[in-house]
Amino acid sequence: MTAAASHRDFLFEIGTEELPAAAARSAAAQAGPLAAQALAKHHLDMDRDSISIWVTPRRIAVYINKLPVMQQSQEITDRGPIASKAFDADGNPTRAAEGFARAKGVGVDELEVREHDGQQFVFAVSRKEGLPATAILHEACREILLGINFPKTMRWQGEGMRFSRPVRWLAAKFGSETIEFEIHGIACGGVTRGHRFLANGPVPIESAAEYKESLRAAKVIVDQEERRGAILEGLALEAGKRGASFIDPAGELEEVMYLVEFPSVQAGEFAEEHLRLPARVLTTCMQSHQRYFPLTAEDGSMMAGFLYVMNGDPASAPEITSGNERVLEGRIEDAEFSFDKDLATGVEAMRAGLGNVVFHRRLGSLEEKAVRLEALVKVFADLVDLCGPDLKTAMAAASLAKADQVSIMVQEFADLEGYIGSVYARLEGYPSDVSDAISEQYLPDSAGGNIPVTVPGAVLSIVDKADNIMAAFAVDEVPTGSRDPYGIRRAAAGISVIATRFGFDFDLEALFTEAHRLFLDQKADVNRDAAIAAAARDFVFDRIQNRLSDDGMPVEVAEAARAAGLGSMLRLEMLASALDAFRSQPAFDDLHTAYFRCTKIAAKAGADLQGATVDESLFEEETERGLFRTVAEIEPEVNRLTDSRDYAAALAAAAGIRPVVDRFFDDVMVMAEDEKVRNNRLALVLRAAAMLRRLGDPMRVAAAPKKET
Amino acid sequence: MADFPTFQNIVLTLQQYWASQGCLIMQPYHTEVGAGTFNPATFLRCLDDRPWRAAYVEPSIRPTDGRYGENPYRLSHYYQFQVILKPAPEDVQDIYLNSLVELGVDLAAHDVRFVEDDWEGPTLGAWGLGWEVWIDGMEATQFTYFQQVGGIDLNPVSVELTYGLERIAMYLQKKDSVFDLVWSGGVTYGDVYQKNEAQWSRYNFDVADTGLLFSHFADYEQECERCLAAGLPLPAYDYVLKCSHAFNLLDSRGVISVTDRTGYIARVRNLARRCAEMYLKQQQPVEE
Numbered sequence A: 001m002t003a004a005a006s007h008r009d010f011l012f013e014i015g016t017e018e019l020p021a022a023a024a025r026s027a028a029a030q031a032g033p034l035a036a037q038a039l040a041k042h043h044l045d046m047d048r049d050s051i052s053i054w055v056t057p058r059r060i061a062v063y064i065n066k067l068p069v070m071q072q073s074q075e076i077t078d079r080g081p082i083a084s085k086a087f088d089a090d091g092n093p094t095r096a097a098e099g100f101a102r103a104k105g106v107g108v109d110e111l112e113v114r115e116h117d118g119q120q121f122v123f124a125v126s127r128k129e130g131l132p133a134t135a136i137l138h139e140a141c142r143e144i145l146l147g148i149n150f151p152k153t154m155r156w157q158g159e160g161m162r163f164s165r166p167v168r169w170l171a172a173k174f175g176s177e178t179i180e181f182e183i184h185g186i187a188c189g190g191v192t193r194g195h196r197f198l199a200n201g202p203v204p205i206e207s208a209a210e211y212k213e214s215l216r217a218a219k220v221i222v223d224q225e226e227r228r229g230a231i232l233e234g235l236a237l238e239a240g241k242r243g244a245s246f247i248d249p250a251g252e253l254e255e256v257m258y259l260v261e262f263p264s265v266q267a268g269e270f271a272e273e274h275l276r277l278p279a280r281v282l283t284t285c286m287q288s289h290q291r292y293f294p295l296t297a298e299d300g301s302m303m304a305g306f307l308y309v310m311n312g313d314p315a316s317a318p319e320i321t322s323g324n325e326r327v328l329e330g331r332i333e334d335a336e337f338s339f340d341k342d343l344a345t346g347v348e349a350m351r352a353g354l355g356n357v358v359f360h361r362r363l364g365s366l367e368e369k370a371v372r373l374e375a376l377v378k379v380f381a382d383l384v385d386l387c388g389p390d391l392k393t394a395m396a397a398a399s400l401a402k403a404d405q406v407s408i409m410v411q412e413f414a415d416l417e418g419y420i421g422s423v424y425a426r427l428e429g430y431p432s433d434v435s436d437a438i439s440e441q442y443l444p445d446s447a448g449g450n451i452p453v454t455v456p457g458a459v460l461s462i463v464d465k466a467d468n469i470m471a472a473f474a475v476d477e478v479p480t481g482s483r484d485p486y487g488i489r490r491a492a493a494g495i496s497v498i499a500t501r502f503g504f505d506f507d508l509e510a511l512f513t514e515a516h517r518l519f520l521d522q523k524a525d526v527n528r529d530a531a532i533a534a535a536a537r538d539f540v541f542d543r544i545q546n547r548l549s550d551d552g553m554p555v556e557v558a559e560a561a562r563a564a565g566l567g568s569m570l571r572l573e574m575l576a577s578a579l580d581a582f583r584s585q586p587a588f589d590d591l592h593t594a595y596f597r598c599t600k601i602a603a604k605a606g607a608d609l610q611g612a613t614v615d616e617s618l619f620e621e622e623t624e625r626g627l628f629r630t631v632a633e634i635e636p637e638v639n640r641l642t643d644s645r646d647y648a649a650a651l652a653a654a655a656g657i658r659p660v661v662d663r664f665f666d667d668v669m670v671m672a673e674d675e676k677v678r679n680n681r682l683a684l685v686l687r688a689a690a691m692l693r694r695l696g697d698p699m700r701v702a703a704a705p706k707k708e709t
Numbered sequence B: 001m002a003d004f005p006t007f008q009n010i011v012l013t014l015q016q017y018w019a020s021q022g023c024l025i026m027q028p029y030h031t032e033v034g035a036g037t038f039n040p041a042t043f044l045r046c047l048d049d050r051p052w053r054a055a056y057v058e059p060s061i062r063p064t065d066g067r068y069g070e071n072p073y074r075l076s077h078y079y080q081f082q083v084i085l086k087p088a089p090e091d092v093q094d095i096y097l098n099s100l101v102e103l104g105v106d107l108a109a110h111d112v113r114f115v116e117d118d119w120e121g122p123t124l125g126a127w128g129l130g131w132e133v134w135i136d137g138m139e140a141t142q143f144t145y146f147q148q149v150g151g152i153d154l155n156p157v158s159v160e161l162t163y164g165l166e167r168i169a170m171y172l173q174k175k176d177s178v179f180d181l182v183w184s185g186g187v188t189y190g191d192v193y194q195k196n197e198a199q200w201s202r203y204n205f206d207v208a209d210t211g212l213l214f215s216h217f218a219d220y221e222q223e224c225e226r227c228l229a230a231g232l233p234l235p236a237y238d239y240v241l242k243c244s245h246a247f248n249l250l251d252s253r254g255v256i257s258v259t260d261r262t263g264y265i266a267r268v269r270n271l272a273r274r275c276a277e278m279y280l281k282q283q284q285p286v287e288e
Helices: A021-041 A095-104 A137-147 A208-217 A224-241 A272-276 A279-287 A314-345 A347-356 A366-384 A389-400 A408-412 A419-427 A432-440 A455-474 A488-502 A508-521 A532-550 A555-562 A569-582 A586-605 A622-643 A647-655 A658-667 A675-693 A698-703 B007-020 B092-102 B165-173 B189-207 B210-229 B233-252 B258-283
Strands: A007-016 A051-056 A059-068 A074-082 A112-116 A119-128 A167-174 A181-183 A186-189 A191-193 A202-204 A264-269 A293-296 A302-310 A358-360 B052-061 B077-086 B112-116 B119-121 B126-135 B138-149 B159-164 B182-184
Touching: A007 A137, A007 A191, A007 A208, A021 A051, A021 A059, A021 A137, A021 B112, A051 A224, A059 A208, A074 A095, A095 A119, A137 A167, A137 A181, A167 A191, A167 A208, A191 A208, A202 A208, A224 A264, A224 A302, A264 A314, A272 A302, A272 A314, A279 A293, A279 A302, A279 A314, A279 A419, A302 A314, A314 A347, A314 A408, A314 A419, A314 B138, A347 A366, A347 A389, A347 A419, A358 A366, A366 A389, A366 A455, A366 A508, A389 A432, A389 A455, A408 A419, A419 A432, A432 A455, A455 A488, A455 A508, A455 A532, A488 A532, A488 A569, A508 A532, A532 A555, A532 A569, A555 A569, A555 A698, A569 A586, A569 A647, A586 A647, A586 A658, A586 A675, A586 A698, A622 A647, A622 A658, A622 A675, A658 A675, B007 B052, B007 B077, B007 B092, B007 B165, B007 B182, B077 B165, B077 B189, B092 B112, B092 B138, B138 B165, B159 B165, B182 B189, B189 B233, B210 B233, B210 B258, B233 B258
Parallel strands: A167 A186
Antiparallel strands: A007 A059, A007 A167, A051 A059, A074 A119, A112 A119, A181 A186, A191 A202, A264 A302, A293 A302, B052 B077, B077 B159, B112 B126, B119 B126, B126 B138, B138 B159
């Protein structure tokens, strides 16, 4: 036997019935910090980097490379009476000191005097020798197990514990020593289990360090990153063999790696004749539910094959593949059945059937929605001066946009809405720009997702979203908290991204006002208050503000830009960006100082100067006239620059007012005795401030954290 | 002789197996249900704390799922094999997997998986967590740990296993159409049911008298109330099932809007909850 080591490896495994992929991923993220926290709490020091977390569908494992065998010893201090009360003038302990020492179980001569908050107190100090780790590790294990949270949990044994899925075994090893304990009737020992089918049965863990390899021998690749790597390698290899690429538009790899313990990539085929189906239909059949990876040829076209990740014995691959092929064949044939039925129905008939589909109980059917969309396209075209073929295309697309909502395909695969409608329109001979716009109407379909590329598609997408947002306000179902049943937060974010990317510069409230009017025209049972258009606009502006702040702009800068009171999303965003760039330039200080001096004195005066105008005849000083003239000179320049959306130049021009403002405050006594003169001077500085504020609130900008240089 | 089990042998094998696991082998319920869960042998029996194990075939009546007998994968009337185990045994996954072995599935030579599937039955106020069990990519069974039924938190927790008999048979018999399944001897599933599918689809989608069904729904609802008022949760629950079926038919006739839907479901759920509460109350020993 060698000298007792100071450290050993530690392993704790939570054995479960099959976890959902999202739960496994979440546990993988939580277990490391939980382990670090639990071990630190129990004074078992280790490096955060020495923790590995391995998660499969059936286990969550915490592995620590080198954990001390002994707890750190701790000094335990208890504060007693203030020193002057604990000892008399001769330095002898008082009854207070004796009583304290007795209560803490230490001799009165062992009391120590220490400083606390600038005063001397007596302290009872004792040392707690560290316990062996083996005596406390079960506590750490318990804290890790019970500390893992899932959004959705279940019970499986009466009132017992809750977890994502039932916990069926626990294993813990410290070096080669088994840590035995029990939680909610589940015993923790030194035995794990192998692959459910390929190495079923108990697998003893000889030591923590051997855990990973013991499981490998039992057909379990415990490290998720190793599985991901193996899967990716297998996908590339199998695709390469076929001169193909694999695609994963739904991001199934992240799911699949948590659905298997012993992955191998296999290839299957489906009947060539199905290639007549639209690519996304085939992709959906393969990816949704089945989580297969479609194959595409060099030119991007679909191939009649797929890859999948198997959890079974590679020796049985042919049989397993033929089972998977039969399932896929069934799904594709089913989709084909729906597709052909829809084609037989035709887009026009679908469009005619929209009256039977309720859009919202208080807002009528999809037929009414389609009518509103066409009207809104016209409204929008006027707002942004859109005409010609783009307008014509957008109108045609708006009319057909919702037809696919009554298709069997959309009932079966909701994700295909828009896309399948565009396919049907194209197959029926509608112009391709019309079908493209139809397919783009729901973009972006995720935060940061693709946006329309065609102008008619962008227009249709904006008016559809505007109608949805207005609908939520009109029926008083605005999102609260995490509840957003109509997804209008995403719609609002989408609208602004599209407007910015396409340079649509228009008054958003005007669009909402028209959208609201359409509901009223259709005699819908809605909130008639005209103010909801402005509320809807503010809702969208809030999303813009959030997006800018997500992209790293301080929230104060976005708020400052909103204070400018702009009506256009494009302008709001451009001004915010300009302010963000401008605030680190020296000229920003000029703008800020000028604004600050003007507003501060007005606030101090507390005068109600609403609507006050500046009367030149009341000027007494040359500097007063100077400021007045400068404002009159700069203002048209600032206006010209903002009109052309050159906010950077507008800010620079506005900041130019600083020397004149400074001189004004140096020379002029604003708070003059004469009320008329005083109010005239206040009106003058407020006019200067108002001009500056049209470029946002400099005070909010200044409140933003400084940029790191 | 084909080397695969006939449709009826699959049923017989499952019955045999679950009988050996201590299940009462019961028979389908006498009124239309959308799933075996609706059968009182599951819905009501899992509410109290007394052990209960039962297994039965249940015809699942889903009017909207019909495709006139033209689609080889879709049926408006199909069979579930339902198992309910209370309390959920600790080794319930293994017990279930052995039933697949009994059906001739060599577990080591296939890819059997438990894939997350959270089940919710809004008309029954019921939900649970569990999986779809896949065999080589095919969904063979719904496996659910019931958490709540009739709005009541369950203790102990029951496990519900629902085998899709046609799918399993198609897998075991390697058939591409449900109508080609061998029921027994020279008789196929299509011989027995293809005409039914055609006629029922016509009825469900095109013919059913919606006025009659609306008034049936209201009548059944009222009768359920009367039964509850008379302290009879068992008859009351039958009327919940009848309401639910009337609703399903109206739904397949396309006369229920998306928002009305929520209202109808809530009405059925409310009745189901009250039946569950009364049933449970009557299970408690009467205090002397």
